[in-house]
Amino acid sequence: MGQTAEVPVPDGAEHVVARLRRHGRILVLPSLLLIAVAGATAYAVPWLDDGWPRLAAIVAGALLVVLGSLLPYLAWLSSRTTVTTRRVIVRRGLFVRVRRELWHRSGYDVQVARSWLQRMSGSGDVRLETGHEVAVVIRDVPKPLQVQAALHELMADAHALGGPAVGPAARPAAFASTDAVTWGGR
Numbered sequence: 001m002g003q004t005a006e007v008p009v010p011d012g013a014e015h016v017v018a019r020l021r022r023h024g025r026i027l028v029l030p031s032l033l034l035i036a037v038a039g040a041t042a043y044a045v046p047w048l049d050d051g052w053p054r055l056a057a058i059v060a061g062a063l064l065v066v067l068g069s070l071l072p073y074l075a076w077l078s079s080r081t082t083v084t085t086r087r088v089i090v091r092r093g094l095f096v097r098v099r100r101e102l103w104h105r106s107g108y109d110v111q112v113a114r115s116w117l118q119r120m121s122g123s124g125d126v127r128l129e130t131g132h133e134v135a136v137v138i139r140d141v142p143k144p145l146q147v148q149a150a151l152h153e154l155m156a157d158a159h160a161l162g163g164p165a166v167g168p169a170a171r172p173a174a175f176a177s178t179d180a181v182t183w184g185g186r
Helices: 024-047 052-077 116-121 144-160
Strands: 016-020 080-084 087-092 098-103 109-113 123-129 136-142 181-183
Touching: 016 136, 016 144, 024 052, 080 144, 087 136, 109 144, 116 123, 123 144, 136 144
Parallel strands: 016 181
Antiparallel strands: 016 080, 080 087, 087 098, 109 123, 123 136
16 A cells, blocks of 8 residues: 655645555456466477567567556556545546546445455445446445445535535545555555
């Protein structure tokens, strides 16, 4: 779990509470594929005849690495959810970028769903439903119950005060242990 530096926030300004990514567990298979392809290519190339068989093995290995390891890693990096004192911002997409925002004042239902594998690794899916549009699902986020508690607290603050409290003192108790929480990378 990394931390980001605290930036002074003027009154009424929006403050970043947490940045979330999918659990890093989804990168295990691409990493294993990278290791296997590198080893198999390095082993096979010296045994092949000079010329096109060696070139074909190197190109096939490079193609497997790009499609099976590099693209999943870039897809993981390109999706991020940012929770601020005013809203939840979800950014997704490698080639086509999609950005959705949910304001805490508008209110939404927060649900957590966890499979057995997610429970073992301490992650889960957080579903935000407004009732008006398609639900926003933050998939496979680490510590989903803590995220749910923080979102409930931010919504309660937004409704009780007529707007969100801002600054470090307004940080939800669920995120009180760090200045700005970053789970699953930056």
